Amino acid sequence: MSLLQVQALEVSYGPVLALRGIDLEVAAGEIVGLVGANGAGKSTLLRAISGLVKPRGGSIQFSRIELAAMASTRIVGSGIAHVPEGRRVWPDMSVAENLQLGGVRCSNAEKESDRLESVLGLFPELRSRVKQKAGTLSGGEQQMLAIGRGLMSRPKLLMLDEPSLGLAPVVVQRLKDLFRTLRSDGLTILLSEQNARLALGATDRAYVLAEGRILASGTPRELMNNADLISAYLGERADPAV
Numbered sequence: 001m002s003l004l005q006v007q008a009l010e011v012s013y014g015p016v017l018a019l020r021g022i023d024l025e026v027a028a029g030e031i032v033g034l035v036g037a038n039g040a041g042k043s044t045l046l047r048a049i050s051g052l053v054k055p056r057g058g059s060i061q062f063s064r065i066e067l068a069a070m071a072s073t074r075i076v077g078s079g080i081a082h083v084p085e086g087r088r089v090w091p092d093m094s095v096a097e098n099l100q101l102g103g104v105r106c107s108n109a110e111k112e113s114d115r116l117e118s119v120l121g122l123f124p125e126l127r128s129r130v131k132q133k134a135g136t137l138s139g140g141e142q143q144m145l146a147i148g149r150g151l152m153s154r155p156k157l158l159m160l161d162e163p164s165l166g167l168a169p170v171v172v173q174r175l176k177d178l179f180r181t182l183r184s185d186g187l188t189i190l191l192s193e194q195n196a197r198l199a200l201g202a203t204d205r206a207y208v209l210a211e212g213r214i215l216a217s218g219t220p221r222e223l224m225n226n227a228d229l230i231s232a233y234l235g236e237r238a239d240p241a242v
């Protein structure tokens, strides 16, 4: 069953049309990738889903509820968490405070301390640093904190914008393992990546975006078999088996 359904979505920034006729579906329990170069429209698509930019046309349905006209604060409460590009943690607040702020709009009845405990269970690297200021963490730890903060609202859909940017290969591998764990816990993930190797190595299906349009979609293997697509948009080193 489709958890997220985007149809004929159009978003513009003034005269700049950033998304043109986007159709996309994410089924419950899937990990879906959005792949494309800088400026392809990946961030804009995630921002439109979480209500940070308002579409000028089309529809976004989440659990069959229309989001296109809903305020972003209500969208978080409806079960979508958005981890933006650049892991914007609050540097002067502690790890625990950053996590607690992520749960402020949670509509789930579960106690905050229980949610905190369950998020820390996923991130041993944060558990030992709960009182430390977030700004003193490494880049990889800050990315884990940004994801943990998103998970504090107990989302059904976790959207991640370029999580691997600037991270060492060992941390990227940690992210891949984390996505599998989250999926086995029942979470659905929409992942935007310029790193085609991560996007195709960690997802069930992916959409390739260029200049605000969807050029192709399919399983990593189907996309990798499309030689023109690989050389033009995914880079020759992408390999879903890695």
Ligand code: ATP
Binding pocket: 013, 016, 017, 018, 036, 037, 038, 039, 040, 041, 042, 043, 044, 045, 085, 162, 194
């Ligand atoms: P990146 O990886 O650099 O974030 P992206 O695929 O996420 O790239 P977007 O950031 O969604 O792409 O940008 C899509 C298009 O919209 C680009 O042409 C970009 O210049 C334009 N754009 C993005 N944000 C704005 C804005 N706030 N005002 C005007 N144009 C914007």
